[in-house]
Amino acid sequence: MGKSRRRAAAVSLLTVLLLSALVFYVLRDDWDSILENLRRAPPLGLLALAGLGLLYQVLDGLICMTLLQKRLAGFTLAQALEVTFLGVFGNVSTSAVGSIPMQSCCLQRRGLMLGRGVGIMTLEYVFHKASILLYAAVLLALQGRWLFRTAGGLAGYLWLGCGVCLLVTAALVLACAWKRMMALLLRLVALLPERGAWPRRKRLWSDNLRSLFDEAQALLKDRPRCLRALGLNGVKLFCLYLTVYLSLRLLGVSSLPLWRVQLLSAVMLLIVSALPNVAGAGPAEFAFFLIFSQYMPSVQASSALILYRSATYFLPFLVSVPVFLRAQRRLLRRDGTGVTSAPGPAPGR
Numbered sequence: 001m002g003k004s005r006r007r008a009a010a011v012s013l014l015t016v017l018l019l020s021a022l023v024f025y026v027l028r029d030d031w032d033s034i035l036e037n038l039r040r041a042p043p044l045g046l047l048a049l050a051g052l053g054l055l056y057q058v059l060d061g062l063i064c065m066t067l068l069q070k071r072l073a074g075f076t077l078a079q080a081l082e083v084t085f086l087g088v089f090g091n092v093s094t095s096a097v098g099s100i101p102m103q104s105c106c107l108q109r110r111g112l113m114l115g116r117g118v119g120i121m122t123l124e125y126v127f128h129k130a131s132i133l134l135y136a137a138v139l140l141a142l143q144g145r146w147l148f149r150t151a152g153g154l155a156g157y158l159w160l161g162c163g164v165c166l167l168v169t170a171a172l173v174l175a176c177a178w179k180r181m182m183a184l185l186l187r188l189v190a191l192l193p194e195r196g197a198w199p200r201r202k203r204l205w206s207d208n209l210r211s212l213f214d215e216a217q218a219l220l221k222d223r224p225r226c227l228r229a230l231g232l233n234g235v236k237l238f239c240l241y242l243t244v245y246l247s248l249r250l251l252g253v254s255s256l257p258l259w260r261v262q263l264l265s266a267v268m269l270l271i272v273s274a275l276p277n278v279a280g281a282g283p284a285e286f287a288f289f290l291i292f293s294q295y296m297p298s299v300q301a302s303s304a305l306i307l308y309r310s311a312t313y314f315l316p317f318l319v320s321v322p323v324f325l326r327a328q329r330r331l332l333r334r335d336g337t338g339v340t341s342a343p344g345p346a347p348g349r
């Protein structure tokens with residue numbers, strides 16, 4: 001294993017160990033009760049939960065394939081899954097900064113220009129954000145009265161999450177679809193310093209912004225593909241929220257029916273969108289416990305949190321490690337060198 005791969009694997013493993021230690025520390029007072037709850041979960045149910053966690057990534061891969069098939073002839077689901085899991089690995093090992101660069105480098109090796117890869121991966125993020133907002137809006141319209149009647153204290157967090165998610169989504173959509181916004185962003189980039197590494201960064205960011213705008217214009221003209229991407233995102237979110245429901249049912253929590261858990265999970269993801277995170281962790285745990293402890297004892301909420309995060313965070317990351325190592329080994333073999341380069345972080349991620 002090359003030095004860079006060993007370093008990446010070590011950093012990633014250390015990140016997961018630190019996050020696991022943090023979870024253990026926060027839950028230390030209830031750990032015995034939580035372990036007892038987890039032992040009662042049936043093995044087949046745990047396998048189903050793991051399957052749901054991986055199904056979410058498969059659906060993400062289908063979205064990636066939908067967005068890329070017109071740019072890369074013969075682009076397969078297996079190749080899209082590699083791109084997806086590289087995003088998972090980058091999210092954890094680089095605190096999300098390296099996700100799009102890793103994915104766009106992989107796509108460049110398959111024949112897609114680097115800027116176009118950055119643009120399409122950013123568009124996938126735009127669809128994801130927009131879907132979170134739309135899905136939550138529909139559920140709130142149908143069940144909002146019940147939510148505010150039973151957990152009125154969540155209102156402040158909910159409006160904060162809605163506001164931040166709406167602002168981020170609107171900014172990204174405008175950057176993709178409105179020429180004046182793109183021109184404004186390019187002018188702002190041009191105002192950055194002209195010394196040191198800044199000229200190279202400015203060229204890279206300007207190229208990425210132009211590619212994002214061009215890709216967005218081409219995609220917006222293809223309405224069937226846009227609708228497919230939104231539809232798959234809706235199914236993906238349903239699958240994610242179903243993971244929460246199954247986590248609760250495996251622990252014997254039956255007081256919340258499926259449609260209520262869907263709503264609470266959608267609110268949870270809105271709150272997560274408003275909070276800063278490190279390596280994809282922190283806000284998700286806070287929001288999950290904040291919401292579900294309103295409807296069940298804290299020990300049950302903590303136990304369900306561990307099951308949910310194991311299926312949707314730790315398991316996908318463990319799968320992403322060999323995917324990353326395999327992709328890097330292939331890259332080194334093609335280049336015939338131990339030195340690799342990656343583009344700088346993309347704007348808007």
